[in-house]
Amino acid sequence: MSPTRGILLKLGSVALFTVMAALVKAASDNIPSGQAVFFRSLFAMPVIIVWLLLRHDLKTGLKTKNPMGHLWRGLIGVTAMGFTFTGLGMLPLPEVTAIGFAAPLLTVVFAAFLLGERVRAFRLGAVAFGLVGVLIILWPLLSVDNLDRAVMIGVVVVLLSSVFRALAQIQIRRLAGREETSAIVFYFSLTATILSLFTLPFGWVMPTAQEAAMLIGAGLIGGFAQILLTSAYRYAEAGVVAPFDYASMLFAVVLGYVVFAEVPTVYTLVGSGVVIAAGVLIIWRERKLGLKRGQTRKAGLTPQG
Structure with a gap:
């Protein structure tokens, strides 16, 4: 174990996922979200395949005992990604961030109802x-004085993406008891690529060279981020890393300020601080109880507390 290396890898993955989101956002004026999901997944x-080959793990990544479980994980994950990209x-x-x-807060709630976890x-x-x-983050976005239809739709789709991301985590926990991590990673990319093709009749466009570069870059960066x-x-x-x-x-x-000239509101910063504090409290509680999420995934157990 090397906690410092683990933390650096996690920070690298978080940074790359944020860059990926920025690239998708930059292309979003012309590129529909379903098409963005396709590029993100395909590239x-x-x-991921090269990574599995280097680890001599490709055969493991292709083996599965639960193909329908991977299909459900793909459906839920693609829906979450589509809502995020729309937002x-x-x-x-x-x-959006x-x-x-x-x-992760909703994951705790869903785990109680869908996995039978004891949530104290x-x-x-x-x-x-x-x-x-x-709610603090949403307050100025949905206030009567500043109510905007596009903003309201954006809030709804990002909230829906959070719901489906939480459901995806529940499905991953169900898979983790029987499936290797490499298989979960590989089959999500595969099913996401195939499922996103079903949005083709709903307005795909021919991207410009710049848009294509951003979409391909988003896919490659997303792949590297997943590996990290x-x-x-x-x-x-x-x-430690969560x-x-x-x-x-x-x-x-x-990135929002430098690339898009976006300045977060005080409500966003304060609300984020509250949400982050809540998330850290949950993680601290799990550590105090001696429950490790990595062991949970491997053993197929569910944390309590």
Whole structure:
């Protein structure tokens, strides 16, 4: 184990995922979200396949005991990605990132209902605290004085993306008890590529050279980011690296300002702080109980607390 290396890998993955989102946002004026999902998934696959080959893990990545489970994970994940990409075209990058922090909070709730996890008062309180933070972020976006139809739709689709991202995590937990991580990564990219093709009749366009470069770049960067994320958990406990997910807010603020001239509101920053504090509290509670998410995935167990 090398916690420092694990943290650096996690920060690298978070930074790359934020760059990927910025590239998708930059192309969103002309490129529909379904087409963006296709490029993101298709061009991530060569990176993932090369990674599996280098690890001598390609055969493992192709083996599966639960093909329908991977199909459901793909359907849920593609839906989440599609909503996220749609939201990126409607809202500033920091706001999309901040609202997306609702996903891990919702995962706790869904795990109780769908996986039968025991969620005690501490974690329920932390989830409620985090959702207050989400409401703070949304307050100026949905206030009567500033109500805008496009913004309202953007808020709804980003919230929906958080719901489906949380459901995707539940499906991954179900798969992790029987499937290798490499198989989960490979089959998600494969199913996402195929499923996104079904959006072809709904307005795909011929991208310009610049748009094509941004979309291909988003796919390649997304693939590298996925590898860094997976590798991070090989070098450090999940409880150590998980809090660094929230560094995405810093990267989003910087990229949003430099690339899109977007300045986050005070509500966004304050609400993000509340949500981040809630997420860290949940992670701290799990660590205090001696529950490691990495062990949970491998053993197919469910955390309590």
